[in-house]
Amino acid sequence: xxxxxxxxxxxxxxxxxxxxxxxxxxxxGPQHPSAHGQLRxxxxxxxxxxxxxxxxxxxxxxxxxxxxxxMIYNEFMPTTDRMDxxxxxxxxxxxxxxxxxxxxxxxxxxxxxxxMMLLEINRxxxxxxxxxxxxxxxxxxxxxxxxxxxxxxxxxxxxxxxGARLTHAAIRIGGVPLDxxxxxxxxxxxxxNKLPQNIKDYEDLLDTNRIWLMRMEEVGTISTExxxxxxxxxxxxxxxxxxxxxxxxxxxxxxxxxxxNVPYSDKGDNFARYRIYMEEMRESAKILYQTIEMYxxxxxxxxxxxxxxxxKYISAPKLDIxxxxxxxxxxxxxxxxxxxxxxxxxxxxxxxxKGELGFYINSQGGPYPYRLKLRAPSFWHTGILTDLxxxxxxxxxxxxxxxxxxxxxxxxx
Amino acid sequence: MRAYTPxxxxxxxxxxxxxxxxxPQVPKSEVExxxxxxxxxxAIKAKFEVKEAYIQVEQMVVYINxxxxxxxxxxxxxxxxxxxxxxxxxxxxxxxxxxFEIFYQMLSMEKRKRIRVKYFIENGQAVDxxxxxxxxxxxxxxxxxxxxxxxxxxxxFMKRILMPYDWQGYPLLKTxxxxxxxxxxxxxVDKIYGKEARDIIGPEIRDTATVDRYxxxxxxxxxxxxxxxxxxxxxxxPHVDSYQEDGGxxxxxxxxxxxxxxxxxxxx
Numbered sequence: 036x037x038x039x040x041x042x043x044x045x046x047x048x049x050x051x052x053x054x055x056x057x058x059x060x061x062x063x064g065p066q067h068p069s070a071h072g073q074l075r076x077x078x079x080x081x082x083x084x085x086x087x088x089x090x091x092x093x094x095x096x097x098x099x100x101x102x103x104x105x106m107i108y109n110e111f112m113p114t115t116d117r118m119d120x121x122x123x124x125x126x127x128x129x130x131x132x133x134x135x136x137x138x139x140x141x142x143x144x145x146x147x148x149x150x151m152m153l154l155e156i157n158r159x160x161x162x163x164x165x166x167x168x169x170x171x172x173x174x175x176x177x178x179x180x181x182x183x184x185x186x187x188x189x190x191x192x193x194x195x196x197x198g199a200r201l202t203h204a205a206i207r208i209g210g211v212p213l214d215x216x217x218x219x220x221x222x223x224x225x226x227x228n229k230l231p232q233n234i235k236d237y238e239d240l241l242d243t244n245r246i247w248l249m250r251m252e253e254v255g256t257i258s259t260e261x262x263x264x265x266x267x268x269x270x271x272x273x274x275x276x277x278x279x280x281x282x283x284x285x286x287x288x289x290x291x292x293x294x295x296n297v298p299y300s301d302k303g304d305n306f307a308r309y310r311i312y313m314e315e316m317r318e319s320a321k322i323l324y325q326t327i328e329m330y331x332x333x334x335x336x337x338x339x340x341x342x343x344x345x346x347k348y349i350s351a352p353k354l355d356i357x358x359x360x361x362x363x364x365x366x367x368x369x370x371x372x373x374x375x376x377x378x379x380x381x382x383x384x385x386x387x388x389k390g391e392l393g394f395y396i397n398s399q400g401g402p403y404p405y406r407l408k409l410r411a412p413s414f415w416h417t418g419i420l421t422d423l424x425x426x427x428x429x430x431x432x433x434x435x436x437x438x439x440x441x442x443x444x445x446x447x448x
Numbered sequence: 449m450r451a452y453t454p455x456x457x458x459x460x461x462x463x464x465x466x467x468x469x470x471x472p473q474v475p476k477s478e479v480e481x482x483x484x485x486x487x488x489x490x491a492i493k494a495k496f497e498v499k500e501a502y503i504q505v506e507q508m509v510v511y512i513n514x515x516x517x518x519x520x521x522x523x524x525x526x527x528x529x530x531x532x533x534x535x536x537x538x539x540x541x542x543x544x545x546x547x548f549e550i551f552y553q554m555l556s557m558e559k560r561k562r563i564r565v566k567y568f569i570e571n572g573q574a575v576d577x578x579x580x581x582x583x584x585x586x587x588x589x590x591x592x593x594x595x596x597x598x599x600x601x602x603x604x605f606m607k608r609i610l611m612p613y614d615w616q617g618y619p620l621l622k623t624x625x626x627x628x629x630x631x632x633x634x635x636x637v638d639k640i641y642g643k644e645a646r647d648i649i650g651p652e653i654r655d656t657a658t659v660d661r662y663x664x665x666x667x668x669x670x671x672x673x674x675x676x677x678x679x680x681x682x683x684x685x686p687h688v689d690s691y692q693e694d695g696g697x698x699x700x701x702x703x704x705x706x707x708x709x710x711x712x713x714x715x716x
């Protein structure tokens with residue numbers, strides 16, 4: 036059966052030919068290499084200037100909220116990987132934390148330290164990926180190769196921990212499944228010792244680069260009001276003059292025990308966002324050094340617990356399951372039927388590399404969440420393009436999309 | 449007597465629940481226990497009717513009347529410094545009492561507090577758009593319309609956002625099956641090949657776990673491939689995969705003690 040070509044023509048495409056004015060409608064994406072996945076933009080142009088922008092999303096919609104309603108809580112964990120697949124552990128973590136808050140669970144300290152390591156490694160991976168792709172979009176091929184090389188080291192470290200490179204599923208509700216391997220800390224230290232020089236290399240290539248500055252400075256300026264009104268979070272908000280970092284303001288895990296700064300800028304343009312990503316990498320490295328110390332202290336103090344002890348919700352350690360009958364029974368029930376959190380609702384926000392990643396869970400006491408809403412930062416960072424792009428020129432579109440750092444697994448969910 | 453289960457909820461259900469199981473509650477505390485929330489609630493109560501308010505998991509939940517929502521959010525933004533609408537959406541309670549519950553997740557960066565404003569609407573009732581207050585509501589209200597069919601009055605562009613514009617049905621309703629309804633099964637066939645091809649192609653298989661070993665069009669017969677489109681009658685002998693026996697299973701090497709190695713280094 037042959038495909039009938041005309042049937043595939045989108046039904047709105049013929050409208051534009053009847054226009055009387057000089058406006059040109061340009062269709063950007065969804066397969067444009069710099070559309071970061073599946074973004075489709077309908078741009079109304081006067082000459083080269085954009086007068087109206089209409090982002091069209093949904094090309095990667097998989098209905099995760101629907102899937103969540105039909106999955107037991109632990110089953111949903113690998114699905115969260117597919118949201119922001121550049122930093123998947125941060126999604127795992129957001130979901131795990133939401134469920135832990137719902138059932139009121141305290142995670143052992145060693146697990147917290149490992150989680151913080153994973154989160155910050157993910158933040159570094161995400162920021163390096165952002166730098167690489169944005170630089171590539173603007174034409175800086177060297178930075179792309181440099182940043183991907185560093186990201187590769189981090190992926191190797193993560194692979195050594197959980198076996199996966201992109202979709203980690205490295206965090207469980209109630210803790211972490213594994214302790215870190217022997218040479219994990221060593222590898223991490225080697226990487227962190229090199230990182231400042233690497234970041235300096237990128238900055239040497241970009242900070243005074245004429246093309247980079249032309250595409251970045253005074254382009255895509257977001258005012259504070261606009262950023263707040265559009266629900267911008269993370270680097271997008273911090274570049275617009277609000278020093279709001281959930282790790283600092285509403286600390287989770289052990290973020291209140293580590294020293295780090297929250298870089299922010301009141302410029303609001305592409306260059307400010309670029310600077311913030313670079314500074315955040317330095318801060319992440321700072322946090323990672325401190326988590327290494329924390330981990331070593333845990334080891335010295337003999338804190339070996341990796342999962343919370345809550346037989347109603349969390350399976351016992353593998354050794355107990357294999358040796359004790361009751362643990363085995365309880366594990367069987369938790370795997371086949373799933374845990375049943377109490378009746379209630381919770382909204383938990385965490386600072387993912389892209390911004391505020393929130394999980395709203397409404398539980399009715401059953402093994403399936405009654406309603407689960409994923410608050411993905413990129414969704415609004417895409418929406419803001421409606422107001423941000425008008426007035427800019429076509430070449431600016433690519434650099435603006437680049438610095439918004441949107442990932443479509445997260446926008447469409 | 450058997451417990452009543454709503455027939456129009458087609459989501460996954462627990463297949464076994466103890467008869468005497470009483471689900472525990474996530475603890476709620478009085479608003480008075482938190483100074484900031486208590487002051488905020490007093491301020492809201494002075495101007496609007498508040499039906500219920502409590503604190504759950506460090507956040508205040510406030511139930512108001514549906515027609516007050518624009519006023520309440522405007523008041524919260526301008527007077528109480530709740531400057532950001534993080535999230536808003538609906539919860540489907542149609543099976544229970546034919547209502548939707550709408551929630552707005554508000555954030556005050558000044559006070560480091562979060563409030564959830566909620567209200568109920570009847571099925572078919574529209575909500576008031578808050579897009580004029582928070583631009584982020586533009587997209588979230590569209591998403592709510594897309595997923596639940598709840599329209600927002602005074603919204604500038606009330607169109608679907610994630611699903612195609614010509615989609616029928618609202619995916620997040622409890623009455624909507626996970627793998628999609630009849631419309632979903634024919635959507636792409638109609639779109640790409642035309643309605644006249646329905647008999648030839650058949651409905652789309654939307655259950656991703658389906659494996660049909662008599663289907664020679666898809667890759668369901670790994671290791672036993674036949675030319676594409678071959679008719680398989682179903683009378684063939686059932687094939688039993690043997691594990692590590694002679695002949696071996698497809699893609700898995702036969703275990704041989706002589707040529708095997710023991711890996712000591714996990715990082716190999």
